[in-house]
Amino acid sequence: MSEPVLRCQGLRKRFGDIQAVNGVSFEIAPGESYGLLGPNGAGKTTTISIVAGLLEADAGEAFVAGERLTTRSVAAKAAIGFVPQELAIYPDLTAHENLSFFARLYGLSAKQARARTEEVLEVIGLSERADDQAKTYSGGMKRRLNIGIGLLHEPKLLILDEPTVGVDPQSRNAILESVEQLGERGMAVLYTTHYMEEAERLCDRVGIIDHGELKAEGTREELVALLGEHDKVHLMGTGSLEAAANACARIGAVDAASAGDGSIELLVKGASAALPEILTTASEAGVSVHSVEVEAPNLEAVFLHLTGRALRD
Amino acid sequence: MRTAFLITAKDLRQRVRDRSAFLVAVVAPLALAFALGATISGFSAGSSTFKIGVIDLDHGPAASGLLGAAAKPGSSLVVQYVATPAEGRKLVKDGELDGAIVLPQGLSVASMGGPPVQIDVVGDPKNPIGALVARSIAGSFASYMRTIQVASRALGAGPAETIKIAGRVTSSGPPISTSDTSTTKKNLDPKTYYAAAMAVFFLFFAVQFGISSLLHERAEGTLARMLAAPISRRSILAGKAMTSLVLGFVSMTVLALITRYALGAHWGNPLGVAVLIACAVLAATAVTALVTTLAKTYEQANAWLSIVSVVLGMLGGSFFPVAQSGGLLALLSKATPHAWFLSGLQDLSSGGALSVVVEPAIVLLAITVACGAVALVRIRRLIEP
Numbered sequence: 001m002s003e004p005v006l007r008c009q010g011l012r013k014r015f016g017d018i019q020a021v022n023g024v025s026f027e028i029a030p031g032e033s034y035g036l037l038g039p040n041g042a043g044k045t046t047t048i049s050i051v052a053g054l055l056e057a058d059a060g061e062a063f064v065a066g067e068r069l070t071t072r073s074v075a076a077k078a079a080i081g082f083v084p085q086e087l088a089i090y091p092d093l094t095a096h097e098n099l100s101f102f103a104r105l106y107g108l109s110a111k112q113a114r115a116r117t118e119e120v121l122e123v124i125g126l127s128e129r130a131d132d133q134a135k136t137y138s139g140g141m142k143r144r145l146n147i148g149i150g151l152l153h154e155p156k157l158l159i160l161d162e163p164t165v166g167v168d169p170q171s172r173n174a175i176l177e178s179v180e181q182l183g184e185r186g187m188a189v190l191y192t193t194h195y196m197e198e199a200e201r202l203c204d205r206v207g208i209i210d211h212g213e214l215k216a217e218g219t220r221e222e223l224v225a226l227l228g229e230h231d232k233v234h235l236m237g238t239g240s241l242e243a244a245a246n247a248c249a250r251i252g253a254v255d256a257a258s259a260g261d262g263s264i265e266l267l268v269k270g271a272s273a274a275l276p277e278i279l280t281t282a283s284e285a286g287v288s289v290h291s292v293e294v295e296a297p298n299l300e301a302v303f304l305h306l307t308g309r310a311l312r313d
Numbered sequence: 314m315r316t317a318f319l320i321t322a323k324d325l326r327q328r329v330r331d332r333s334a335f336l337v338a339v340v341a342p343l344a345l346a347f348a349l350g351a352t353i354s355g356f357s358a359g360s361s362t363f364k365i366g367v368i369d370l371d372h373g374p375a376a377s378g379l380l381g382a383a384a385k386p387g388s389s390l391v392v393q394y395v396a397t398p399a400e401g402r403k404l405v406k407d408g409e410l411d412g413a414i415v416l417p418q419g420l421s422v423a424s425m426g427g428p429p430v431q432i433d434v435v436g437d438p439k440n441p442i443g444a445l446v447a448r449s450i451a452g453s454f455a456s457y458m459r460t461i462q463v464a465s466r467a468l469g470a471g472p473a474e475t476i477k478i479a480g481r482v483t484s485s486g487p488p489i490s491t492s493d494t495s496t497t498k499k500n501l502d503p504k505t506y507y508a509a510a511m512a513v514f515f516l517f518f519a520v521q522f523g524i525s526s527l528l529h530e531r532a533e534g535t536l537a538r539m540l541a542a543p544i545s546r547r548s549i550l551a552g553k554a555m556t557s558l559v560l561g562f563v564s565m566t567v568l569a570l571i572t573r574y575a576l577g578a579h580w581g582n583p584l585g586v587a588v589l590i591a592c593a594v595l596a597a598t599a600v601t602a603l604v605t606t607l608a609k610t611y612e613q614a615n616a617w618l619s620i621v622s623v624v625l626g627m628l629g630g631s632f633f634p635v636a637q638s639g640g641l642l643a644l645l646s647k648a649t650p651h652a653w654f655l656s657g658l659q660d661l662s663s664g665g666a667l668s669v670v671v672e673p674a675i676v677l678l679a680i681t682v683a684c685g686a687v688a689l690v691r692i693r694r695l696i697e698p
């Protein structure tokens with residue numbers, strides 16, 4: 001396999017009493033989208049700040065495109081596009097001026113900068129308002145400008161820190177779409193979020209981070225497999241639920257079944273195959289089933305499984 | 314270096330756009346130079362001495378500010394405290410005083426943005442010039458307070474800062490009674506003195522838009538963005554320092570040219586003036602950098618810089634020729650860039666050879682090196698995300 005775009009090994013960072021990052025290691029392959037999924041305070045921003053060359057790690061190393069990355073390394077930083085969590089734009093400059101300034105800062109010539117500024121304005125949909133000061137933009141437009149600045153020099157790795165926090169649903173969708181497109185065009189993406197759906201939608205692989213530690217990582221399927229291939233099945237119905245639950249529990253594919261308020265919940269190995277038998281058993285036990293719901297396991301359930309806590313608290 | 318220029322160009326574009334730098338670097342000093350210079354030219358022609366009474370019903374810091382504004386080099390002015398308006402009126406009527414100024418209750422509050430008040434001037438119809446003098450002193454005081462307010466607003470200081478600044482201006486102000494200093498031999502004419510004094514006073518405000526904006530960019534997150542770019546930290550610092558230098562130099566040069574041609578100020582040998590200006594700008598930038606490295610936030614830096622600028626300005630003779638008053642104040646005055654800049658100009662305009670600027674230039678450069686060195690050691694903490 002080709003050299004990873006990013007390789008982190010044993011990153012650690014402490015702020016006073018808080019061990020913000022505690023031995024984080026991961027790799028991102030060229031063109032791969034990698035998500036860091038974890039709740040607020042998990043250490044996502046700190047990890048990303050180290051990877052972007054803003055913070056010096058207490059221990060561990062990061063390599064970008066093979067170059068050792070420190071806060072002083074110029075070459076490694078040139079391979080990275082960085083989009084901070086908080087808006088970082090000049091409100092009294094226009095979108096055009098904001099982009100041109102950072103394009104030049106990233107080493108583009110005046111001519112290249114002009115060309116890339118126009119292209120990026122197109123990509124972020126701000127061409128029409130390019131000559132208005134950024135302070136006159138809507139929240140979503142500012143967010144897009146914030147992201148656009150990270151794209152100017154066509155980095156090998158784009159780092160986005162929770163780019164959709166505090167954004168209205170429409171702008172949020174636009175942001176997710178453009179990140180998807182960047183991924184399709186072969187840009188590697190490191191994306192942090194505490195939204196399970198975003199990580200599932202955007203990322204080829206996800207690292208689950210909590211208390212500064214990477215609890216698990218892999219594709220969505222690999223992570224879900226940690227749940228032990230169990231589907232959660234809800235049977236809604238009326239009748240002798242208790243008896244039906246006991247009867248179902250004796251089915252080979254069913255690990256556990258418990259009757260609740262108007263429903264039975266089952267943990268089932270291979271729900272689709274076992275479902276006919278479950279339904280038959282239930283009705284034989286005297287329950288008339290109104291509806292069945294098979295809940296696909298998701299990353300939120302994985303996070304719950306790994307940490308015993310909900311992702312959003 | 315290329316990167317530093319990019320950052321300076323970006324900063325200057327922002328400053329041109331929001332006009333606050335223009336206000337602080339050009340408009341405010343010009344307005345004051347005109348107001349103070351015009352006041353003095355109204356009554357300094359004659360050789361008689363004017364006795365002006367001050368009735369301080371405010372009991373706030375404003376009173377000594379008035380005296381600072383009133384004390385002109387080359388003026389023939391004696392200021393005397395009087396207890397009540399009635400007594401003031403009597404003394405004016407009897408000819409003991411040429412005029413009197415009543416500082417109303419609430420004046421200090423008003424000067425910090427409180428409800429407006431009126432400064433009353435007491436004159437005697439038989440002594441119209443005395444009344445005119447009193448009126449023009451009150452007028453120049455009002456514009457002085459307004460300008461300080463405008464300058465601190467432009468720099469983003471809230472009302473609290475305005476209060477502090479106003480308090481500082483006055484509490485470190487000049488002694489209560491001031492007398493004629495025009496007999497001192499190497500004196501700048503009042504117009505030139507105030508042109509130069511205001512220029513160097515506001516220089517310390519103008520350069521703040523460079524170095525201390527690092528703290529602003531840090532708070533806004535744009536500094537993190539620069540730090541993530543493939544550029545050195547040194548070039549970010551260099552860019553910010555250059556912004557200060559350019560703003561300072563442009564401000565001083567524009568003021569020198571305008572006051573020279575519109576106000577008739579005599580700055581002296583252009584080369585000598587250029588050297589003094591360059592050294593003063595360097596010193597102001599270094600002092601500003603040092604104060605900035607001591608502050609935690611942008612707001613704190615602005616507040617401290619305003620106080621430092623005003624205190625140095627007062628001590629250094631921007632409002633009152635402290636250097637000539639002798640004693641401790643004169644000694645303290647020697648520690649300020651303002652005093653050295655002004656004394657260099659004085660020597661230069663009283664016909665001294667170009668070599669007279671060498672000593673003040675060396676002192677200003679020494680201040681630059683001393684403050685700059687400490688700032689450089691400490692500045693690392695400014696360029697962190």
Ligand SMILES: Nc1ncnc2c1ncn2[C@@H]1O[C@H](COP(=O)(O)OP(=O)(O)O)[C@@H](O)[C@H]1O
Pocket residue numbers: 015016018019020038039040041042043044045046047
């Ligand atoms: N500069 C800092 N100083 C002190 N504590 C910090 C600093 N930055 C982050 N922390 C702490 O480190 C932990 C991880 O923070 P962060 O990386 O911002 O988490 P996330 O981005 O996942 O929400 C939090 O407990 C936070 O309070």
Ligand SMILES: [Mg+2]
Pocket residue numbers: 044045046085161162
């Ligand atoms: Mg964060």
